[in-house]
Amino acid sequence: MKNTFDIDYLTYIESFITEDRQQRFLDVLKNRTKHFTVAIEDVFQLHNTSAVMRTCEVFGIQELNVIEERFGKDIDKEIAMGAQKWVDVNRFNSTAACINNLKERGYKIIATSPHESSSPLDTFDITEPAALFFGTEKSGLSDEVIKAADGFVHIPMAGFTESLNISNSAAIIIQDIANRLRQSDIKWNLSEKEIIDKRIDWTRKTVKDIDFITQKYLEGVV
Template structure:
């Protein structure tokens, strides 16, 4: 097993306990033990710790955000505040975040692309979310007034034109970040970070059941993260020795 690193900060007893815990909880499937064995136990333990803090109770929807810098910054904020999924409706530019700015957040956050803003909002509402758009209006509530007990989508629009009229009409409401200066708006990357910090912090204290990910979500994400964490050489070995599992995970046979 020359592809595997051998130095771990965990003792053999801790490594054995971790593997047993992952298997007993169902987070790691028996068929994925090969994949697990090709990673440092410390890394998988860190994945487990991060997964325990992840949520889809709060999520983000971006509409026509074209700047790769902003795309990347929103992804990074989602990862930083434990938001697992980013929903995207592309504008004039493709959704292609800058990996340097994103700091690998694009590896850890699920990105779901939608054909249109109508489709995105309809789907999210059907899944039980309230959709709140960032927009200045008389009806807008302050950020701290958002009811975080409900599954919530924060909708951000294009850097120059904001949220479209179509999206505003379909959203459940608007919110604003209160400001005390002359400016009345913030860059989307800053607004997303401030908004996510506020709503996730409050939701963790308000939502006693259902804030974290479901067991089956954790299982899927852990496997995805483990596959993405394999070095190229190890990935080649995994494809050869664990071909069935690899094909099931990626849809590829080579």
């Protein structure tokens, strides 16, 4: 259901950006999805977290979940290339909290791991909403994620090297499932409300002195 206040407020603040910018937001949001989300667990190297965020943004994954149980950090803005403005980052201080949150929101927990029951990427079932977990560079995913997982997926490899850097793995997997998703009949798009919410969010992040402008708007509608 549309919220009249949100629509009116959006119309007001969009008057402070160009029509081309407004259309760009709409075009990008047509390709955004929450059917899949990504979770990264205690990734030590900051640039990998930022690179995964950038990959999510490029391929239309709207949410990134970051577990910082051991390694608290800030996003490396240089590597993220502004992606932090357009991707929603949910932060958790424990793996359990992240898993519980995602399960409550209807996501299957999918561990990216060469587990004995792991599915090759090209046969991975994309029909159900899933949270794809990526682990640390050295030790992979924790036992907690492995035990909670509803399924596993891996990238088939043909060389001597048995693993990829997390940012490379995330890029390969996210690109594959995002492209397959858009070619499917699955209802993967954001809801009307989610689109309006993101238009407001992105416009607010674009407009200079948005707090002052918002206050003026509120004074006019009270």
